[in-house]
Amino acid sequence: MSTPPLLRIEDLRTYFYSRVKHAFVRSVDGVDLEVVRGETLGIVGESGSGKSVTMLSAVGLVTAGPGVITGKVTFHDEAPQDLLQGLDSNVKIERRDGRIMHITKDNQAWQKQANLNLRGVRGGKISMIFQNPRAALNPFETVGHQIAESVRLHTGMKSAAQAKERALYWLDQVRIDSPRLRYDNHPYGLSGGMSQRAMIAMALAAEPRMLIADEPTTGLDATIQARIVDLLDDLKTRLGMTMVLISHDIGVISRLSNRIAVMYGGRVMETGPTAEVLDEHANGHPYTRALLASTPRRENVTATGRLPAIEGEVLDTINVPCGCRFRARCQRVNDTVRTRCETREPELFEIAQGRRIRCWLYSPQ
Amino acid sequence: MASVLSQELVTTAALLLGVSLVVFLILYLAPGDPFAALLGGRNLSGAERDAAFEALGIPKTWYGQYLTWIAHVLQGDFGISMRSGQPVVREIFSSGMKTLFLTVGSLIVTLAVAVPIAAYSAVQPSSLRARAGTLLVYLFSALPTFWLGYMLIYFFTRKLGLFPILSATDETQEYGWLYALLPVVLLGLGNGALSEIVRYLREEISRVMSEEYVRTARAKGASIWRHAYKEALLLPVSQIIAAKMPFVLGGAIIVEQVFNWPGLGRVAWQAAQDRDYPVIMAVTLLAAIVVRLGSFLHRTVYVAVNPRASQQ
Ligand SMILES: Nc1ncnc2c1ncn2[C@@H]1O[C@H](COP(=O)(O)OP(=O)(O)OP(=O)(O)O)[C@@H](O)[C@H]1O
Ligand code: SF4
Ligand SMILES: [Mg+2]
Numbered sequence: 001m002s003t004p005p006l007l008r009i010e011d012l013r014t015y016f017y018s019r020v021k022h023a024f025v026r027s028v029d030g031v032d033l034e035v036v037r038g039e040t041l042g043i044v045g046e047s048g049s050g051k052s053v054t055m056l057s058a059v060g061l062v063t064a065g066p067g068v069i070t071g072k073v074t075f076h077d078e079a080p081q082d083l084l085q086g087l088d089s090n091v092k093i094e095r096r097d098g099r100i101m102h103i104t105k106d107n108q109a110w111q112k113q114a115n116l117n118l119r120g121v122r123g124g125k126i127s128m129i130f131q132n133p134r135a136a137l138n139p140f141e142t143v144g145h146q147i148a149e150s151v152r153l154h155t156g157m158k159s160a161a162q163a164k165e166r167a168l169y170w171l172d173q174v175r176i177d178s179p180r181l182r183y184d185n186h187p188y189g190l191s192g193g194m195s196q197r198a199m200i201a202m203a204l205a206a207e208p209r210m211l212i213a214d215e216p217t218t219g220l221d222a223t224i225q226a227r228i229v230d231l232l233d234d235l236k237t238r239l240g241m242t243m244v245l246i247s248h249d250i251g252v253i254s255r256l257s258n259r260i261a262v263m264y265g266g267r268v269m270e271t272g273p274t275a276e277v278l279d280e281h282a283n284g285h286p287y288t289r290a291l292l293a294s295t296p297r298r299e300n301v302t303a304t305g306r307l308p309a310i311e312g313e314v315l316d317t318i319n320v321p322c323g324c325r326f327r328a329r330c331q332r333v334n335d336t337v338r339t340r341c342e343t344r345e346p347e348l349f350e351i352a353q354g355r356r357i358r359c360w361l362y363s364p365q
Numbered sequence: 366m367a368s369v370l371s372q373e374l375v376t377t378a379a380l381l382l383g384v385s386l387v388v389f390l391i392l393y394l395a396p397g398d399p400f401a402a403l404l405g406g407r408n409l410s411g412a413e414r415d416a417a418f419e420a421l422g423i424p425k426t427w428y429g430q431y432l433t434w435i436a437h438v439l440q441g442d443f444g445i446s447m448r449s450g451q452p453v454v455r456e457i458f459s460s461g462m463k464t465l466f467l468t469v470g471s472l473i474v475t476l477a478v479a480v481p482i483a484a485y486s487a488v489q490p491s492s493l494r495a496r497a498g499t500l501l502v503y504l505f506s507a508l509p510t511f512w513l514g515y516m517l518i519y520f521f522t523r524k525l526g527l528f529p530i531l532s533a534t535d536e537t538q539e540y541g542w543l544y545a546l547l548p549v550v551l552l553g554l555g556n557g558a559l560s561e562i563v564r565y566l567r568e569e570i571s572r573v574m575s576e577e578y579v580r581t582a583r584a585k586g587a588s589i590w591r592h593a594y595k596e597a598l599l600l601p602v603s604q605i606i607a608a609k610m611p612f613v614l615g616g617a618i619i620v621e622q623v624f625n626w627p628g629l630g631r632v633a634w635q636a637a638q639d640r641d642y643p644v645i646m647a648v649t650l651l652a653a654i655v656v657r658l659g660s661f662l663h664r665t666v667y668v669a670v671n672p673r674a675s676q677q
Contacts (some may be wrong), residue, residue, distance in 0.1 A: 060584060142672075206585065
C-alpha cells in the first residue's frame with residue numbers, strides 16, 4: 001500500500017455539447033479511479049456509460065469540444081506527473097445552483113498544453129489498443145512500418161535496421177504466423193484477429209508501463225476473441241504489464257482483471273476485487289447485480305436468442321437527476337434510503353479494504 | 366505499378382487519337398478549303414484539283430489526309446503554319462510553354478493558398494484565422510477574373526507605375542518578371558474554383574482526421590500528418606488537379622486576353638481566324654495533352670499511395 005498507484009484519476013469531468021438538444025452531455029461526470037502497478041483494472045458498464053471517454057480523456061485523446069473540463073490525472077512512473085497540468089486555466093465554467101450553465105474553453109491552447117504534458121507518455125509510457133483493429137491500423141502503410149515507428153519513437157532503437165529487428169520480435173511475441181511475411185503486408189491483407197495482434201505488437205513495441213485496451217475483442221469472431229484474450233493473459237503475466245481493460249464482456253473482464261470498476265452515467269458506481277464484485281451472492285451495488293443478472297450465460301439466453309437486458313433505459317447524461325443516478329431503474333430502493341436516494345447522490349462508501357460502493361444501502365450511518 | 370501506368374499511357378494515346386480525329390473531321394466538314402492557299406487561291410474544277418493534289422503528293426480522301434498527318438506527327442512533324450510559313454512546332458512551342466507556365470503556375474498558387482487554409486480550418490474550425498481565410502477565399506471566388514485582372518493592371522500601372530500597360534512581351538524591362546507573375550497569381554486566386562477547392566479539401570481533411578487510424582497515430586505519439594497526408598492531402602490534391610485542369614486551361618485563355626499574354630489562347634484564336642489548319646490541329650492536341658497530364662498525375666499518385674492498386 002505504500003507505493004502510489006501508477007495512474008490516479010480524480011474528479012475527471014468530460015462534457016460534450018449536443019447541438020440537437022442544446023445541452024451538455026456529461027459523458028464523464030466526476031470519475032475517480034486508481035490503477036495499481038502490475039494489476040489489470042477492468043472497467044465495465046453498459047454502452048454509453050463513459051468507459052472509453054474516461055480513458056481517452058486521461059491521455060488527452062478527446063478532441064471534440066468542450067471535452068475535458070476539470071480533473072486531475074496523476075501518472076506516477078518514477079515521479080508523479082500531472083497529465084492535466086495547467087489545463088484548467090483554459091477553461092471557464094459558469095455555475096448556477098451548483099449546475100454548470102456555460103463552459104468557455106480555449107480548445108486550441110488546451111490541446112497544445114495537453115500535447116506538451118503528454119509528450120513521451122502517450123504512446124510511450126501509456127499505449128492503447130482499440131476496438132475494430134482493421135480501421136485502427138493505417139491502411140496506407142505496411143504493418144511492419146507501423147510497429148517499427150513505435151519502436152523508433154519510444155525506445156532507444158533509432159536505426160531502421162534495429163527498429164525492424166525489434167518489430168519482428170514483437171510480431172513474434174504476439175504469435176503472428178510468419179512475422180517476416182506479415183511485416184511487409186498492408187492491413188487490408190490481414191484478418192481482424194491478425195490486425196488486433198499487430199495492434200498489440202505496436203502498442204507493446206513502445207515498451208509501455210501501462211496498456212489501455214478498449215474493447216480489444218469486441219467485433220471479432222468468438223474463437224478469435226478467445227485467442228486474443230489468451231494472448232493478453234499470457235503477455236500480461238510474462239511482461240508484468242499494468243493494464244486497463246474496457247469491456248462489456250463480463251467473461252473477458254473476469255478472465256483478465258484483478259480489480260473491477262463499474263461505471264454508470266459517467267460515474268464509477270463500484271470498485272473492488274474481481275471475485276467480490278462479480279459474486280452475485282456477495283454485497284454489491286444494485287446496478288452491478290442487475291448487470292450480472294443480464295449477462296449471457298447459457299441459462300439466460302432465451303429461445304429468441306435475445307439477452308435479457310436491465311429494465312429501463314440507460315441514463316442520458318444530459319438530465320442527471322439530483323439524487324442517485326441509478327434511481328429510476330433501481331429495484332432495491334427501500335423506505336430507509338428512499339429520501340436520500342431521491343435527494344442526494346451517494347459517495348463511494350468504503351465497505352471493506354479496497355471495496356467501494358456508491359449506494360445509500362451501504363452508507364455507514 | 367508499371368502495368369497500371371502503361372495502361373494509362375495506352376488510354377492517353379487512344380484519347381489523343383480520338384480528339385485529333387474529331388477535330389480533323391470538324392475542320393474537314395466546315396466550310397472553307399484547307400488547300401486554298403496551297404492551290405494559290407485558284408478555283409479549280411474536280412479534275413484539275415485531283416491533278417494538282419497528285420502533283421503535290423496529297424491524298425484525295427479525308428482519311429488518307431488524316432493518316433498522312435498522323436504519320437508526320439508521329440515523327441514530330443506538325444507541318445508548316447499556313448500564315449507564317451514557319452514550322453508549326455516552332456510556332457507554338459514558345460506560346461505553349463507560356464500557357465503551360467500560366468496553367469501550372471496558377472494551379473500551384475491556388476493550392477499554395479487553398480491547402481493551408483483548408484488544413485487550418487479543418488483542424489481548428491472555430492479559430493479566427495480559419496474564418497478570416499475562408500472569408501478571403503469566398504471573396505476571391507466571387508469576383509470575376511477579368512474584373513480582378515483589370516483592377517490589378519490598373520493598380521500596378523497607374524498607382525504604382527511599375528510598368529506601362531500592355532508590355533508583356535518586353536521581358537528586358539525591369540519589372541518584367543512581376544508582370545509575368547501577375548496573371549499567374551490572378552488566375553490562381555480568381556479562377557472561381559478556389560472556394561470550391563478549399564471546401565473540398567477541408568471536408569476531406571476533417572474526414573480523414575476523424576478516421577480511427579489517425580486516432581491511433583495520436584495515441585502512439587506519432588505525427589498525425591505523417592499518417593494522414595496521403596489520404597488527406599495527396600489524393601484530394603491530385604484529384605483536384607485532374608478535375609480542374611480543363612477549367613484552368615480555359616481560364617488561362619481569358620487571362621491571356623486581359624494581359625496580352627502571348628500564349629496558346631491567342632495563337633488558337635489567330636489560327637482560327639486565318640484557318641491555319643496545321644496550327645489548329647497542333648494546338649488542340651497540345652491542349653488535350655495538358656488536360657490529360659492532370660489525370661495522369663492523379664492516377665500515378667493514386668497507384669503510388671494505394672497499396673491495393675499497386676499490387677494489381
Ligand atoms: N465526441 C463526442 N461527442 C459527443 N458525445 C460523445 C462523444 N464521444 C462520446 N460521446 C458520448 O459520451 C457518452 C459516453 O461514451 P463512451 O464512448 O465513453 O461510452 P462507453 O462506455 O465506452 O460505451 P461503449 O461500450 O458503447 O463503447 C456516450 O453517450 C456518447 O454518445
Ligand atoms: S442509492 Fe438508492 S437508488 Fe441508488 S442504487 Fe442505491 S438503493 Fe438504488
Ligand atoms: Mg467504448
